[in-house]
Amino acid sequence: MQGLDDNDLKILELLQRDGRATHAAVGKAVGLSAPSVYARIQRLEKSGVIRGYAAQLDPAGVGRGLAAFVRVTTRAITASEEQDEFERFVLAEPLILECHDVDGEDSYILKVRAATLESLRDLLARIRGIAAVSRTVTSIGMVTIKEEGVAPLPANGPGASRGKRS
Amino acid sequence: MQGLDDNDLKILELLQRDGRATHAAVGKAVGLSAPSVYARIQRLEKSGVIRGYAAQLDPAGVGRGLAAFVRVTTRAITASEEQDEFERFVLAEPLILECHDVDGEDSYILKVRAATLESLRDLLARIRGIAAVSRTVTSIGMVTIKEEGVAPLPANGPGASRGKRS
DNA sequence: GTTGAAAAGACAGGTAG
DNA sequence: CTACCTGTCTTTTCAAC
Numbered sequence: 400m401q402g403l404d405d406n407d408l409k410i411l412e413l414l415q416r417d418g419r420a421t422h423a424a425v426g427k428a429v430g431l432s433a434p435s436v437y438a439r440i441q442r443l444e445k446s447g448v449i450r451g452y453a454a455q456l457d458p459a460g461v462g463r464g465l466a467a468f469v470r471v472t473t474r475a476i477t478a479s480e481e482q483d484e485f486e487r488f489v490l491a492e493p494l495i496l497e498c499h500d501v502d503g504e505d506s507y508i509l510k511v512r513a514a515t516l517e518s519l520r521d522l523l524a525r526i527r528g529i530a531a532v533s534r535t536v537t538s539i540g541m542v543t544i545k546e547e548g549v550a551p552l553p554a555n556g557p558g559a560s561r562g563k564r565s
Numbered sequence: 566m567q568g569l570d571d572n573d574l575k576i577l578e579l580l581q582r583d584g585r586a587t588h589a590a591v592g593k594a595v596g597l598s599a600p601s602v603y604a605r606i607q608r609l610e611k612s613g614v615i616r617g618y619a620a621q622l623d624p625a626g627v628g629r630g631l632a633a634f635v636r637v638t639t640r641a642i643t644a645s646e647e648q649d650e651f652e653r654f655v656l657a658e659p660l661i662l663e664c665h666d667v668d669g670e671d672s673y674i675l676k677v678r679a680a681t682l683e684s685l686r687d688l689l690a691r692i693r694g695i696a697a698v699s700r701t702v703t704s705i706g707m708v709t710i711k712e713e714g715v716a717p718l719p720a721n722g723p724g725a726s727r728g729k730r731s
Numbered sequence: 732g733t734t735g736a737a738a739a740g741a742c743a744g745g746t747a748g
Numbered sequence: 749c750t751a752c753c754t755g756t757c758t759t760t761t762c763a764a765c
Contacts, residue, residue: 403627411622418584418618421740435751437742448626452584453619453714456577460614461569461717466665468634468674486710493718498710499632505704508634510676512715538671544652544664548619549678551627552659587759601732603761 403448406431408551410439411448415550418452458543462514466540469509469523473531481531488529494522505536569614572597574717576605577614581716584618624709628680632706635675635689639697647697654695660688671702 403411409429413420422433422440429436443449458464473485489498489509497510509526513519519537526532569577575595579586588599588606595602609615624630639651655664655675663676675692679685685703692698 408627411620411627414620415622416617416619418620422742423740432752433740434742434753438751446626448623450621450623453582453621454577454580454584455616455619456581456715456717457614457616458715460612461574461577461715463715463718468665468667489711493716495711496715497712499634499704499706499712500708500710501634501704501706503702503704507710508704508706514718536669538665538667538669538674540665540667540674542666544666544673545655545661546663546665549622549624549627549629549662550659551622552629552680588761589759598733599759600734600761604732 403551407439407443410436411443411551412553414440414449414452415548458512463512465513465515465519466543467511467513467519468538468540469511469526470505470536470538471507471509471526471532472504472534472536473506474533477531481529485529485531488526492522492525494518569717573605573609573614576602577609577717578719580606580615580618581714624678629678631679631681631685632709633677633679633685634704634706635677635692636671636702636704637673637675637692637698638670638700638702639672640699643697647695651695651697654692658688658691660684 406429410425413425413428422436426433426436431439440449458466473482485507486498489495489507494511494513495509496512497508499508500506501508511519511522513522523535523537526535572595576591579591579594588602592599592602606615624632639648651673652664655661655673660677660679661675662678663674665674666672667674677685677688679688689701689703692701
């Protein structure tokens with residue numbers, strides 16, 4: 400289900416930076432006509448490469464200036480049902496923006512944005528109340544240096560997926 | 566610099582979920598006319614609450630399926646210039662999507678999305694090569710359970726910042 | 732905040748390379 | 749099969765109220 404040429408990648412990069420860029424503007428940047436760009440975007444949306452579009456909000460502006468990362472450890476012998484309970488909780492909890500199942504010492508890493516320390520404290524208490532959870536370690540964010548969405552990698556740099564030589 | 570009423574919050578929530586929702590559709594949801602919604606959006610953009618709009622891309626679809634979180638510890642006695650060097654590196658590095666200055670045991674938490682383990686390994690080597698960095702701990706993401714942007718909190722729940730009555 | 736109108740963009744043909 | 753062109757419809761945007 401893949402086959403992105405350079406034009407596709409450029410379009411994705413532009414839309415990632417400005418989700419409301421017009422087809423004409425994008426077309427000008429890649430050297431294509433607006434309808435052609437439209438057709439490509441349509442294809443990228445249907446194939447799932449473009450999941451959707453979102454307004455990027457200022458966390459502090461919507462009263463959620465407090466960022467925190469929570470490393471969650473689950474009990475060694477945890478039933479599948481208990482895992483599900485934890486993941487259901489995560490999906491339903493608005494304060495939790497991200498949840499990643501990770502390897503290594505921890506089981507999950509959560510990204511949280513709350514309004515106050517009190518609400519964060521309350522959230523942590525509820526997390527620890529879940530049967531599968533044995534331990535949490537929380538890091539409070541002081542400053543956000545960088546925070547952006549995933550974009551196509553620019554070129555055949557160190558992290559590029561392309562450029563595999565035979 | 567603030568003063569978001571319920572309509573603003575609803576508009577922000579809708580635009581967060583669908584950054585391309587038309588003014589008319591948003592207006593219908595909040596009970597306002599399209600130009601009125603437009604005026605509010607304009608105000609929210611100028612005040613900085615809306616930072617912009619972005620297409621949400623499938624990480625695997627753009628060849629960056631490998632997620633990782635890197636906890637970075639800096640040396641106890643680190644000059645301001647060295648801190649700056651690290652932050653400049655972070656801002657310039659496309660593989661690093663997020664960087665948060667945190668308290669606690671660690672100094673920074675990075676969110677990384679790379680193409681391969683090899684490119685991640687290369688990135689970690691470069692991070693460790695920075696003078697200010699003394700130690701890194703990396704967690705590889707197995708599954709992403711949840712991953713979304715910040716939105717206004719729905720109501721006066723546990724994490725709400727509002728509730729101040731006039 | 733609303734209604735109404737002009738400008739701009741999105742979208743669906745049809746056409747050519 | 750892919751991209752461009754043209755016409756129509758929608759959306760945005762600005763005006764007056």
